[in-house]
Amino acid sequence: MTTTPTRRRQTSRALLASLLLTPVLLTSCTGQDSPAEGAGSTSGAAPTRGSGAPSPGGPAVQLEGAYQQVITSVLPSVVEIRTEGGLGSGVVLDAEGHIVTNAHVVGDATQFQVQFANSPTAYPATLVGTYQPNDLAVIHVDGAPDLRPAVFGDSGAVEVGTIVLAMGNPLGLSSSVTDGIVSAVGRTVTEPAQPGVPAATLPGTIQTSAAINPGNSGGALVNLQGQVIGIPTLAATDQQLGGAAPGIGFAIPSDDATDIARQLIENDGQVVDSNRAALGVTVTTVADASGRPAGVGVVDVAAGGPAATAGLRPGDVITSVAGQDVVSVAQLSTVLAGQSVGDTVEVGYSRGGREQTVQVALGELTTGG
Numbered sequence: 562m563t564t565t566p567t568r569r570r571q572t573s574r575a576l577l578a579s580l581l582l583t584p585v586l587l588t589s590c591t592g593q594d595s596p597a598e599g600a601g602s603t604s605g606a607a608p609t610r611g612s613g614a615p616s617p618g619g620p621a622v623q624l625e626g627a628y629q630q631v632i633t634s635v636l637p638s639v640v641e642i643r644t645e646g647g648l649g650s651g652v653v654l655d656a657e658g659h660i661v662t663n664a665h666v667v668g669d670a671t672q673f674q675v676q677f678a679n680s681p682t683a684y685p686a687t688l689v690g691t692y693q694p695n696d697l698a699v700i701h702v703d704g705a706p707d708l709r710p711a712v713f714g715d716s717g718a719v720e721v722g723t724i725v726l727a728m729g730n731p732l733g734l735s736s737s738v739t740d741g742i743v744s745a746v747g748r749t750v751t752e753p754a755q756p757g758v759p760a761a762t763l764p765g766t767i768q769t770s771a772a773i774n775p776g777n778s779g780g781a782l783v784n785l786q787g788q789v790i791g792i793p794t795l796a797a798t799d800q801q802l803g804g805a806a807p808g809i810g811f812a813i814p815s816d817d818a819t820d821i822a823r824q825l826i827e828n829d830g831q832v833v834d835s836n837r838a839a840l841g842v843t844v845t846t847v848a849d850a851s852g853r854p855a856g857v858g859v860v861d862v863a864a865g866g867p868a869a870t871a872g873l874r875p876g877d878v879i880t881s882v883a884g885q886d887v888v889s890v891a892q893l894s895t896v897l898a899g900q901s902v903g904d905t906v907e908v909g910y911s912r913g914g915r916e917q918t919v920q921v922a923l924g925e926l927t928t929g930g
Contacts, residue, residue, distance in 0.1 A: 627785050631726060632738055634787045636678045638711035639780055641730040642700065643683070644670040650729035650780030651675070651700065652711050652789060654822055658702045661822040662779030663794055663813075664691040664761070665752075667698045675702045678736040690830025692821050694837065694926055696752070696761045696794055697813065699825045711781060714788030716814035719743055719767060727771035727793050727810070729780025741771030741808065749898050750795060750811050751891045762894035764837070766811040767791045773810035782812040792818045837926035838900040840873075840882075840908070841866025846889045847878055854889040856880045856911065871921040873910065880916075881909035897923070 638653045642662055649666030653659075660675065667673070673686040684705040691698040702708075723743040731737050745768040752761050769782060773796040782791035791812030799806045824832045841863040849855035856878040862869045873879075879887060883906040887893045900906060902925045909918050 628726065628740070631783060631785055631787045632728070635711060635726075635781060635783050635789070636728060636736055636738070637709040638789075639678060639728045639736070640702075641676040641733075641735050641776075642666055642686070642779065643674040643676070644668060644672075646670065648730060648733060648776055649778045650776065650793075652779070652781050652792065653708055654699070654819070654826075655710050656708050658686075658705060658708060659689065659822070659826055660686065660700050660702060661792065661818055662698050662700065663792065664693050664696045664698045665794075666779040667691060667700065673700055675700070675705065676735065677705065680705075688830075690825035690832075692825060692832045692835075693759055693761055694835065695813065695817060695821050696763060697792070697818055697821045697825075699822045699830075711789045712787060713815045713819050714784060714786065714790045716767065716790045716816045719746055719784075719790050719814075721745060723790075724785050725769055725771055725790070726783045726785075727769065727773055727777060727780065727812075728783060729773075729777035729793060731772075731774035731776040733776055737777075739772040741769050741810075744768040744770050744808070748811060749895050751895055752795060760891060760894065762891065762898050763794065763811070763813060764898035765814055765817065766794070767814055769793075769810050769812060770808035771810060772796075772808070788815075790815050832927070835926045836902065838897050838902050838904060838923040839866075839926035840868045840879075840897065840921060841924050842868045842873065842879075844879070844890055844893065846891075857887055857890055857893045859910075867921050867924040868908075871908070871919045873908070873919065873921070876912070878911040879908060880911060882906055897926075 640651045640660060642649050642651045646668055649662060651660040651662035654661050667688060671688040674683040675686045676683045684702050686700045686702040689699040689701050721743050725741060725743055727739045729737060748766045748768050749764045750766055773793045777793045780793050781789045782793050784790050791814055793810060793812045795811040797806040797809035821832055842859050843861035844857045845860055846854050847856050847858040859873060859875050859877045862874055881887060882896045883900060885896045887896055900923055902923060905920055905922045907918050908921045
């Protein structure tokens, strides 16, 4: 599935996105509430060991030491990426100078400046490739000495409750670290199209309570073993209150990030095996008489693709896929993100005012749908 091809330039402003079926928007800016000072205290007296205060070398001190050890180990692998339009973060992938980041961080740029945590020097970098459907990109830095590739963990083994640190450069504050836990796994989230950038539906993301702010995008979500398990990408805002929804952020799983990144490196900036299902159509959201989204209009059909083979054609309006109603491009993307390449699904559509259904054997997503 593709939308009208547009691109955006990443800035420090919030990057909005929508989480279907929940009353929040997603954005690359969120906050994390701190506990009220003195919460749980019943008097102004200083606690004693007898009242339950941690002893020297106790669990709290051990946890603090674990945090510090991870930060010391991983932070040199997290970089700041600057473009003419803004800044973001990235993670060193290998000793050859490849850095993985978000597609929305690089935007339309092909030339970058990369700043390392342990060096005052900014180094030039060039674009290797982007893959918009997964909001991922790879750049290559030139001339930087002593590169420290990050250790990437198995995101498929991540469990809810895992303590994590988010590392990046929020608001230009280089080498910043926030902490939290993995709140959920397997979330499918969608960031809507904005000027210059198409929509991207991200399947299987990791939800975290670690604060993610503008500039964190493309950085590292790290466990206490010092392994990068995700690439922080989106955070939530409350639609009703119009402000931040604290402690709701999302990261692209490390397995997806490294797979796409290595394909971009090995195939001249192209992804040849996305492992994501597609109909093989170019589409747009259509509205009813009241202006509300009412279906997904087929603009074009890829020759020989799944939709063409099943008999779909331009002008059809898709209204359901695999038993799920779809009234917008974002909903269609979300439904397809939950399917597998080769699955046969029923597609409901309208042609000339007549409702019909057809069985479609799903193909593989490239850069469209």
